[in-house]
Amino acid sequence: MAEKTNLLNRILNSVIFRNARSKAGHTAKNPAVILQLLAQVFQKLNTSPNGVVSQVQEKVGLLGRLLRSYARGDYREIPWKSLVLTIAVLIYFVSPIDVIPDLLPIIGLTDDVALILWLFKAISEDLERFRQWEKKQAVPLETEE
Incomplete structure (x- = not known):
């Protein structure tokens, strides 16, 4: 548990994540850039x-649907x-240069996974x-006959 917290703190306090947060505000205002991301x-x-x-993968799929619907x-x-x-x-996720570089096979994605799992807890509601x-959108409307 302490290792996860330590890794997460390193990510959240990294220059790379701070840069991602800075870019995120601008990205959020531009639907086309959200879709490119x-x-x-x-x-x-x-x-x-x-x-x-x-x-x-399933969690990122949900985030993708959320952002696509927003955009x-x-x-x-x-x-x-x-x-x-x-x-x-997600900007951090796509960056190959992060706390644990993605170029390192398998272990390079550990920080990405940790950050996504943290995000799910942070914005769970x-x-x-x-x-x-989304469920309400999937319900077909009854047609009058």
């Missing part, structure tokens, strides 16, 4: 070793702070609201 995220998921990234203007119920934090984590909204 998502393309990079899913490309990284598809080219990463399955073992490490598979732990967070398209369909869902705007996420607080600005949570939106910017989510984007910052916002993600649950999005899931509920």
Whole structure:
């Protein structure tokens, strides 16, 4: 547990994550840039070793759907702070240069996974609201006959 906390503190206090947070505010205001970021995220998921990234693949998929819905203007119920934090984590995720460089096979993704898991705890209520909204969108409307 102490090792996870230590790694997470190193990530959150790193220059790389601070830069990602700085970029995230600007990215959040530009739907096209959000969609470009998502393309990079899913490309990284598809080219990463399955073992490490598979732990967070479903979680990243949820984040991707959330950001895509936000960028398209369909869902705007996420607080600005949570939106910017989510984007910052994904900017960090796609960066090959981070606390543990992604060029190191398997171990290089450890910091990315730790940060995504932390994000899920940090914005869990916002993600649950999005899931509920998403479920409502999937319900077909009854048609009058």
